[in-house]
Amino acid sequence: MASIASLGSGSGMDLNGLIDKLMTAEKAPLQTLLLKEASYQAKISAYGSVKSALAAFQTSLKGLSSVQTFRSTTATLADSSIATVNSNSLAQPGSYSLEVSQLAQNQKLTSNAFSSINTGLGTGTITLQFGTVDSHGTDATGDDTFTANAKKAAFSIDITDKNNSLAGVRDAINLANKGVSASILNDGTGSRLVLTSKDSGAENSIKLTVTDSDGNSTDTAGLSALAYDPAGTRNLIETQAAKDAKFKIDGINVSKPTNSVSDAIQGLTINLTKVSSPTSTGATTLAPTTITIGADLSGLKDSIKGFIKAYNELNKTLKDVSSYTPGNATTSAKAAPLNGDSAIRAIQNQMRSVVNEMQGEGSYFKSLSDIGVSFTGYQTDAKGTIVGGATPKGDLSLNEAKLQAAISSHPGDVANLFTVNGVASSNQITFLSGSLATQSGKYAIEVTTPATQAKYSGSALSFFKVDSSNNTKNVTLGGVSASLTLDNNDYTTESLAAQIKSKIEADSTLFTSGSDTVKVEYNKLNKNFDISRERVVAGTPPTTQKDSMALAISSAPKPITIDDNNKTLMVSVDGVISQPVTLSKGSYATMADLAAEMQSKINSDESLVRGGKTVGVAFNESTSKFDLSSGLYGSTSKIKITGVGDAATSTTAATLGIVVGGYSDTPSGPTVGYTYTAGADVEGLIGGEKAKGTGQSLTGTGASEGLSLIVTASTAGDYGSVSFNRGVAFALDKLLDGMVKDRTGLVAKQTDGVNASIAQLAEKRVRMNRQYDATEALYRKQFTAMDIAIATMRNTSSNLTAQLANLPK
Template sequence: MATITSAGLGSGIDVEGLITKLMTAERAPITQIQTQESAIQTKLSAYGTLKSSLSTLSDAAKALQTKSNFSSWTANVADTAAASATVSSSASAGSYSLNVTQLAQAQKTRSAGYDSSSTTIATGTLQIDLGTLASDGTTSTFTADSTRSFSVTIDSTNNTLSGLKDAINAAKSGVTASIVNDGSKSRLVLTSDSTGASNAFKLSGLTGFDFDPAATSTSTLTSTQAAQDAEFTLDGIEVTRSSNTVSDVIDGVTLTLKSKSTADTTLTVASDTAAITTKINAFVTAYNNTVGLMASQSNYNSTTKTAGPLNGDASIRNIQSQLRSIMSGSVGSGSVSRLSDVGIQIGVDGKLTVDSTKLGKALSDPTKDVASLFATNGTTSGLADQLVTRITNMNDTGGILTSRTDGLNSTIKTMDKSIAALEARMTSIEARYRKQFTAMDATISSLNSTASYLTAQLSKL
């Protein structure tokens, strides 16, 4: 039968309590290292938060880093029913008089009515020729393009209205066929895949389905819409295009023609100062957030006597100094060389404030090169470009942020090794204490037994 033992049972001494107190004292170095490690972990976490904030600042700065970032434009057509416009970064400011006289359209023809789509039609070969329809106002001429000529065979396997539709669509000739039922009759409708006079088509060779766009009155099929180009004037210059979407007339501007103009309308292309202002304000916000974060991480509250996780850290002071140096510096020697020239002031707390009115005037003034203040201009780096470069360097190998976090991580690893070694030592020390107390307990128990025996013997005398 197993014997139940407990340290101190023989002597009546609280051996477990003594061992616990002794081990608490022995573990004091471990507790001290753990406290130090917790403080370093807090610093490491603070640096992680700072890295994230600096990354956000870098992204905001990248939106202002190059001249093209400032090439934001808007386009407006006064008569929105006549046309609309979009712009790219290659646009330039300007105002134009626009008058839409004709929209581009695709040729459409329809057949006579048939009882149904399965009605039998003639067999033969339908010739489809695409080409250009020209007119001098009285006479129309169709010129076929030999590279766009197709033939469709209709035999006993597909000589229905539906079969003809499927055969035309399978040919992928640039003409699409469909069947429209008006409730009593079915008609084959043919439409050119593209707008413009150069995408007209002529049909021949199949009885009941011939069509000449230059001689519609003698054709079997009926013209419902002639192929024609878009025509408009821009500042009095006559322009013709095959599509209603025109992107090769004004550099960087795409016009979408919608309807004929009732009168001349104005197309205006101007700098999109609102978009640029948004980018600058986003940059200011990101910068202020980073400055505020570093202030809270490194401050000391004398009232509560508490310090931020990076209080007294030389690296944080170095980063603060680098950012402040860039933002308070000057770029070039033009009319816009400092932030204050565009209404951005640096406060005593290091944060930026924006005078929206002054910034708006600077952006609207063609004599003020606001872009060069932030972006790279030849060999001169603007403030945003400098910030991106500096933050990148901080995070590179050997950079201040990388070196600092690597150093903290290295210290933590060293502490973990020390704790592991001390923990192994604690196991050995506790085992020694238990062995010593067990021996003591046995000795005292033996002495107590002897004392009890002697007492009993003496009492008999």
């Protein structure tokens, strides 16, 4: 059989070239596939550009969706030496007069001089407490009283033989870091311990109680050398008294514990620096200065221009990746990678819809077009979809004259178009937030059940003391007066009302048996007893005469004494149990003073502090009871008395009316000496639909879904309305969230779809190349056989020719 050295050598033909041409024809579909794959890759790149542009626009919206961005204000003070002023978005334009008569200051206490910072001071316990000192208008200190600051917890420090030096006490106080700083001053005569209240204000005066291990806690020997009780032993020297800042705003007296005041005028912070100068030499009146607050209109306009610029930059990217340029005689038509892409159209339409969205009831401006911001190049319907035949350019444009007029007249309402904003008509309703599901509009607010705290009320105490100093009272009813003498005794509010009633009914000039009705009630607001009488007057027909008066009864001094038998109690607050709480022993002038002491000491308990739990303690004069309440509102609020000292000797119940008991596992009612009221979540309606209540938080459903409010109202009733607007910037931000998320966003889904198509094309390309390889191999096999056959025939031809030539002629 003939053989060939290479394909085509047998036949003399260019068979390799012929196979290449045949394979080129065979691979024509592959070229189409590669072009399609390249177009898909271009789409992936274009989607990447779109995602980057969307993310950049969303970043710019973060600041725009904040109300502070749009509602900037400026504040100035005519006399800047008196104070500095700063305003925020909540400040309202206007002017106010300011007159400063006293600056706030911290209290400073100094010890006597010691020979060295290492001087031993003895051992024991130091308890520091904050409160207000009342001098009763005299220079003498003997009548001064101290009322604990119920909002600040007391704290104790153990002084042992390891830290009982002057330096050791200083370091122990500073390590506690509870509102008092300590330092040592050497004045040339010796070293003095200096204590400074970290917070200024009259209610932050310091009381330092010592339990000295030498048995005497008031002398100047041992640790008691540091004792300082404004109403008792004063072994420290007050070098600077705690004072409130006192000033007038528009002639109204204002007192604040600090020189930095941010709650006198909403949105304005005043930093007091100096007392106002007198109007003239020797004058007692002070010269006022003027605070002026104005709207920063330039900042508002710049923010809106920034929004338009950011929107148009995004729109340019969307147009570039989806554009189409028709061909002409010299150029071919050109389509961008995402021309005709449904996702791009969806992004454009959804964004236009948000920008064109009408604001709900309660908004002064209903749309951006009302302030001069509008689209150019086409008309849209209510949903933002392009209609008509105009070229869809889609950029935002600004009518600056229209915007300026809107800003000048209603700057706050301009800001509302862009920002999430809820405005409550009642100061007992506070807007917290809204969601994308919350529809813009004005929602009526009705509170059916206010949120409450769990409350423990002890038994009634006889806190009214009636004796010869206050037992004679004049009562006048219907023009008739009588002098009544009350029985000397200690009374509860209820029993004193009953005593007054019985004395009136026993006086024949004031009361006629059988025809008169007398009622006596304590008025906790005015702190007096309201007396009312109804009398039937003879006649045809008989008439009813009604008379009333208010009777003031000032209680004689009746100090409450706390000693070893009634100084301790334990409480459980929202499931956290305190350690034994020890009240300061001594005589308390009023029930209010004792309530402040109880609250301060309970709230300083380490277990409750770690658990973030607090209580409120108040003496309710209407019921004559101490009320203890959890600081938490709602159904999870709980409070319970778990201990009252040594059960065998404790007189806590008699002194405070407090016995063990409270929530869940104990009964409630007068028979056990206390009452317990569970906390309740707020309940109510937002926009006429039942809302969800948790604590003081009320969250809307239906049209107001996602609208979250804080309700501080203490009674049921209608509380006006809340006007809610999502704002364009907020709505766009939330819309973009659904577009740029990595896996679930619109762009990600589109990209995933294209990537899937590319993967399918790649698999098809592999299959086609395998088929082409097989086809080429078949061609080569067939052409090789043909080449060999031709070579064989040529050899045969050559042999025959040679043989014929050799035949005899």
